[in-house]
Amino acid sequence: MKQFKDNRYEQQFYAYDKAMSLARYKKDYWYIEVKGNLEKVLTDLKNNTQSRDFNNGLRVVYNEFRKNGEDYPSLKFEKYELLTPDKVTETIINEALDRLEYIRRYFVAYYNNAKDKKDALLTTLQNIDNEALLKLRDDYTNKSLEEFVTNKNETEKIIEFKGELRQKLDPIYMDPRHPFIKAHFYSPTKLLFGKEIDTYIVNIIVLWFMTLILYIILYFRLLKKLLDSGQTAFGKKYRASE
Numbered sequence: 001m002k003q004f005k006d007n008r009y010e011q012q013f014y015a016y017d018k019a020m021s022l023a024r025y026k027k028d029y030w031y032i033e034v035k036g037n038l039e040k041v042l043t044d045l046k047n048n049t050q051s052r053d054f055n056n057g058l059r060v061v062y063n064e065f066r067k068n069g070e071d072y073p074s075l076k077f078e079k080y081e082l083l084t085p086d087k088v089t090e091t092i093i094n095e096a097l098d099r100l101e102y103i104r105r106y107f108v109a110y111y112n113n114a115k116d117k118k119d120a121l122l123t124t125l126q127n128i129d130n131e132a133l134l135k136l137r138d139d140y141t142n143k144s145l146e147e148f149v150t151n152k153n154e155t156e157k158i159i160e161f162k163g164e165l166r167q168k169l170d171p172i173y174m175d176p177r178h179p180f181i182k183a184h185f186y187s188p189t190k191l192l193f194g195k196e197i198d199t200y201i202v203n204i205i206v207l208w209f210m211t212l213i214l215y216i217i218l219y220f221r222l223l224k225k226l227l228d229s230g231q232t233a234f235g236k237k238y239r240a241s242e
Contacts (some may be wrong), residue, residue, distance in 0.1 A: 004142070004145055007140040007141055009141060012125070013118055013121070016118035017173065019110065019113075020115055020118070021173035022173065024108040025120065025158070026107040029157050029158040029167075030158065030165060033060075033165055034064050035097065038057075038093055038100065039062050039097075040053060042097075045089070045090050046090065054085070059163040059224065060084040062080060062081075063163055063164045065077045066080055067164070074173075075106060077095075107188070144195070151169065151170065151171060154168050231235055
């Protein structure tokens with residue numbers, strides 16, 4: 001991850017590429033999945049029936065509107081708590097669809113803004129020394145690595161898992177959601193005690209911590225003591241059974 005995002009060429013554009021990736025996921029993939037689930041639910045409500053996917057579809061849109069509101073308070077759908085089987089109505093679904101369209105337009109603008117800023121920076125760098133910029137790109141761009149950390153060859157860019165939508169697109173640009181160290185594969189950062197830290201640094205900390213634990217175990221011969229205590233306990237139990 002560090003080799004990709006922190007090299008001398010990419011580090012100039014990483015923030016813009018990350019913003020564009022987020023917007024692309026939201027407007028091109030997340031939007032379509034949420035809209036599809038809402039429309040299926042709406043069809044069932046109009047027909048006064050409940051298909052096999054009715055409850056699951058509601059669960060997905062409920063969770064996605066909830067998470068989106070937590071991440072972007074200004075885009076929150078205030079009535080998302082009504083997206084449950086016992087409370088949902090056609091009116092609520094239509095309002096959710098309207099809000100979803102507003103969210104899509106927001107991320108279209110978000111993408112365009114990030115792209116304009118990246119293009120402006122690129123133009124500035126080209127005007128300063130285009131030859132040096134091209135050399136920097138050639139020296140540090142690794143197409144194989146880029147395909148690896150962006151899951152470029154992954155056919156599924158978004159999946160449904162346990163009632164939520166999970167992004168498979170561009171993991172190198174995704175922020176971790178787990179509050180302590182755990183993160184998706186290729187995550188650029190991890191959370192440690194609520195603070196976002198570069199994955200490279202966290203991995204070094206974890207490695208040194210594990211090394212320290214192993215040293216303590218070996219130095220105090222804890223493993224041998226554990227095995228000896230187990231043998232002693234087993235011996236006592238065996239003699240008692242006799």
